[in-house]
Amino acid sequence: MTAPKSNNAPVGSVRCENTSLNLLKANDFVAQAIRERLPNVLVINICSSPGSGKTTLLQQTAQLLNDKLKIAVLVGDPETERDAIRMKDVGINALQIVTGGMCHIEAQMIFQALDHINLTDVDVLFIENVGNLVCPAAFDLGEDYRVTLLACTEGDDKPKKYPRMFLTSELMLVSKTDLLPYLPFSVDAVTRDAQDVNPNLEVIPISSLKDEGLDEWCSWVLRKAKAKKDTLVMS
Numbered sequence: 001m002t003a004p005k006s007n008n009a010p011v012g013s014v015r016c017e018n019t020s021l022n023l024l025k026a027n028d029f030v031a032q033a034i035r036e037r038l039p040n041v042l043v044i045n046i047c048s049s050p051g052s053g054k055t056t057l058l059q060q061t062a063q064l065l066n067d068k069l070k071i072a073v074l075v076g077d078p079e080t081e082r083d084a085i086r087m088k089d090v091g092i093n094a095l096q097i098v099t100g101g102m103c104h105i106e107a108q109m110i111f112q113a114l115d116h117i118n119l120t121d122v123d124v125l126f127i128e129n130v131g132n133l134v135c136p137a138a139f140d141l142g143e144d145y146r147v148t149l150l151a152c153t154e155g156d157d158k159p160k161k162y163p164r165m166f167l168t169s170e171l172m173l174v175s176k177t178d179l180l181p182y183l184p185f186s187v188d189a190v191t192r193d194a195q196d197v198n199p200n201l202e203v204i205p206i207s208s209l210k211d212e213g214l215d216e217w218c219s220w221v222l223r224k225a226k227a228k229k230d231t232l233v234m235s
């Protein structure tokens with residue numbers, strides 16, 4: 001299927017200034033404290049729009065890496081504990097962060113949550129951020145890597161519309177690829193746009209339901225976990 005072409009003629013717009021710089025400075029200070037608190041744990045911040053498949057991917061990832069890495073998950077949600085329950089149901093060491101309606105997780109929330117999750121011998125701490133492609137991009141959570149999922153169902157125009165998320169990520173997972181035959185979505189086009197925004201961005205297409213691309217994703221996680229341990233040994 002091909003999408004109808006849009007007319008990209010300028011229509012006129014107003015660019016707004018960012019007025020929250022002090023808040024972000026304070027956040028960065030706490031993010032650094034998180035890094036110092038977790039020198040031997042790989043921290044991966046998983047971001048996406050609502051419903052792109054973050055929890056499903058983490059359920060699958062924990063299962064696939066079960067005999068190779070010890071995993072824990074902090075998961076953010078504006079109101080419910082549903083995602084932590086889903087993860088605990090499949091045996092994952094998970095803790096819900098309920099943000100009280102906030103559209104992103106802040107470093108202070110992670111710092112506090114670390115007192116309530118057992119990280120003994122944990123190799124990888126995943127943070128599932130609140131579903132949102134805008135606000136989470138501005139908040140460093142002390143992660144080593146930021147991974148953004150973009151589901152085929154969202155449309156392939158998103159990287160240029162929400163560039164900061166893709167600019168600040170190391171990896172984009174194009175999710176729900178099992179639905180590609182039914183959608184006007186081009187993996188090549190979305191990769192081109194995302195790498196226009198961030199030339200260093202790696203891209204892996206995945207389907208958690210059909211087990212496509214998950215080996216490549218798990219290898220990526222294993223490589224990063226090993227690199228983190230190696231850095232610790234050398235320092």
Ligand SMILES: Nc1nc2c(ncn2[C@@H]2O[C@H](COP(=O)(O)OP(=O)(O)OP(=O)(O)O)[C@@H](O)[C@H]2O)c(=O)[nH]1
Pocket residue numbers: 048049050051052053054055056057083130131175176177178179206207208209210
């Ligand atoms: N077709 C298809 N559906 C998927 C895939 N992964 C997840 N889903 C479905 O997408 C819906 C949302 O998945 P979740 O894993 O809850 O997404 P999420 O990003 O964690 O959602 P929020 O936490 O609410 O932002 C569920 O109905 C999943 O079954 C996939 O690879 N293919």
Ligand SMILES: [Mg+2]
Pocket residue numbers: 054055056083128
């Ligand atoms: Mg979720």
